Amino acid sequence: MNVLIADPDRDFLMSYKTLLELLENTVQTVFDGTQVISKLAAEKFDAVILNENIPRIKCRDILKVLKDDKIPSLVITSKKEKLEMADDCIRLPFLPHELTDKLEHISQQRTVNKIG
């Protein structure tokens, strides 16, 4: 699976990049909104993990782009409410398996939808 992680925290990017790569994914990381957009234009991703507080471009605008491109999105958030546009949300703090489970779930869901 080709995954893009967008988060302003470099430690977070480093650790989840390593972890997801260990789980046999290819992972790209970016730390602001403009980079997300340019990455999306250059490459095709199977899923995007996006921090709600990504700088430069608003999360909802990025989500709109993702929705148009039909790329599954998992939003990292501090809020209780679920974001409408995202395929799924994960609330901080979370354990690694929570993220990997959700990631698997949204990409599977998308596959099912595609077949359907």
Next chain:
Amino acid sequence: MDKVRKKFVWYAELAVFILLTVLLSVINVINFTMVSEDADHMTEMISMTSGKFFKPEPEQENAENTDNTENIPRKKRFAEMGPDSPEMRASLRFFTYSFPKKEKDGNPELIEFRMSALTQSEAYQLAKSLYKGNATGWTNLTYRYRVYEKDDRIYVTVIDQGRELLPSYRILIISAVGEVLVLLISYLVLVKVGKSLFKQFDEADRKQKAFIANIEQDFKMPLTIISANTEVIERKNGPDDQTKAIDKQVRKMTKLVKDLGALAIFEEKDMTVSNINLSDMLSQFVESQKDIFESKNIELASEIAPDINLDCDEQAIKKVLSELAENALRYSLTKAAFSLRKQGDRIIIQQTNDTDLPNGSIDQIFDRFTTLDNAKDKNTAGLGLSYVKDIVKAHNGRVSAKVANGIFTLETAL
């Protein structure tokens, strides 16, 4: 907090009122009793001379001593002001009528009349209305009377105490007006003091909430990153005791921080109120909890009165129930129970379980960050019940908790 402040003002005001009323009543009662006693003393003296004006005692002091007050004994000097003083006797206004014991035995007789506020016929009417039986007392608010028997006739002596009573009435009126004024002033002061006093509590409460929110915010990302890196290390090198220990602690902290986020603050303004059938909600809830309780070997019972409805926030009340259940799981020894009933116009949700806590009230469990030592699972921030309290208070309800004979009872009255 606003309710607590109002309560404080109300109780303080009540205390001022009671204290002041008792004090002023005692002063006034003593004052009027003393005037009565003085008056009775004079009517008694008049009665000794059969209702006539008694003769002043002959002057005993000689001319040399009269202007030297030092030589007059103390007691006598004070008597100059009292009912025994010659001035008082000379200015005394009174009248005495005597009546025959039976009407046919003779006519009423005026013994002495030294009054200006009453005519003789008015005085007669007054005396006639008083003459049944030996007695002393007040009449028309100014006259002190004494009815007594002497030489087979009944005498009625009435003295005018208006002048002596005037200061007492003044004191009474000043007391009443003063009390009202003091209550008013103390109310204003208390409201002001209450505001500044409770401002500190409000501030402390606000700071505590901000603190919780900050901890939650600041701990979230680090915990997430630590857990991810622990996972990476375990996957690269295989799990060892160190990574297991880190993992365990991180899980524990993650749960605590999640609790903080979920439970820290219940905002009244977020409530959406609708009419909910509590009986159904609680029955379903207890049903859903049975397996969890069973797995921990705790017997779960319930006693739910049917058709109890309440205007409330459904999600919030569900949260209350799940917190109560979590609490029961954490502290029950062998059995726990939920009950729902109506008591007056209150709806009571009660959670009971057996416990080894000593008897007494334990309302501190509703404070933030409070956990008791007998908890089976210490993985808790101690926020659940404070959240319950916030929700119940937002619904204008009350919470209480007590232990009696090994049974813990937590009650929410909505």
